[in-house]
Amino acid sequence: MASTNDHPGESAAQDPVKLIAVRDTPLSLDEVFRAVGDDAAGGIALFVGTVRNHDGGADVDALGYSCHPSAEAEMRRVAEKVVAEYPVRALAAVHRVGELGVGDLAVVVAVSCPHRGEAFEACRKLIDDLKHEVPIWKHQKFSDGTEEWVGAC
Secondary structure (H helix, E strand, O other): OOOHHHOHHHOOOOOOEEEEEEEOOOOOHHHHHHHOOOOOOOEEEEEEEEOOOEEOOEEEEEEEEEEOOOHHHHHHHHHHHHHHHOOOOEEEEEEEOEEEEOOOEEEEEEEEEOOHHHHHHHHHHHHHHHHHHOOEEEEEEEOOOOEEEEEEO
């Protein structure tokens, strides 16, 4: 009997980075989910980051995201590192820039892999690395009139 690793679906796909974007328009869960569909994937992990109504004990009214012109290229670099580390069949990541309100989608990432554990791990690595390595900044506006800039994502 052949091991499961002999099946082509058990390894990474040839070009698994399907969607990388920074947008100033609302994000679509359906678009990201469709981008990572793959017949050889047994698990899809999707993470959605939303604007919450508080941070550090202060009420948040709104926030704005801005980015460096290299942000999309940096997102691709991070995505390619994840693909090199996990058996990713398909990967997608989109981040919003501009003014957002509480509840708006700020970032949506998804990864499909042969198995659920790999998909969860790869998705976690993807969002964590995007947050720490991609030059996207958050400008929070608090209910008390104060404001704060926060580093990447």
